[in-house]
Amino acid sequence: MKLRNPRNFEKPEIIIIPMIDIMFFLLVFFMISTLSMVDLKTTDVNLPKAQNVQTNLSVTYLVTIRQDGSLWLQDKPIGVEDLIRRAQVEQSKNSKFAVAIRADEKVEYKDLMGLMDRLKGAGITRFALAAEKK
Template sequence: MRLRDRHAITKPEIMIIPMIDIMFFLLVFFMMSTLSMVNVKTVDVDMPQAQSAETKLAVTYVVTMRRDGQLFLEDKPIEETALIEQAAAEAAQNSRFSVVVRADQGLDYGMVIALLDRFKSRGILHIGLAAQGK
């Protein structure tokens, strides 16, 4: 049986290139998974498209109106009176309170205006309408 020579042992080397590859892979993985979680709490509706639609991140309430007139607060169904009361209570506590209405493009225009009017009558003035960017 032949044994290795004790003096011929080389020093261990740290291979940094595979470690950099793994770090970039993890960075991309976490970036992609974070981006996919952005719109999780909304109901899918067919929103109208707008050329100059902007993304606003500081929104307190996201209200969705489906084609049949059903209302959702983020992803939970809610009655209109309960929605208006909750929004008014929140607006009384938070001076920067804002509401974004995501309405289906097949919805009657009068229903959207009626909801906006009810928000305004309760003192909620920061209201936005959502649109799909082109």
């Protein structure tokens, strides 16, 4: 039996360029798939602009007040009484329940405060007001 000389063995080469290409492909794939997971189902409104806006995706209820005064929960129209009733049910289930209000910039202040007052009277204490970054 003929034995090989250990000094004549060639070390295997690792070609790293295809590995880098695959890693970049995976990075782009996961970035795009993550962006598609954050889908806010809302109606279009012209939000007021503010300099110091924070993004908070942990809000459980997204209420929209359109310019005509109509209320929308997520992407469906809803009445005030039904909205308050549903919010009370959610508040009883989740202690960290919060309502984010997206009001059109032309909605009157009294309408916005009226909705917040009704929600506060129903026991909802955590609110957020949505705005666009300047």
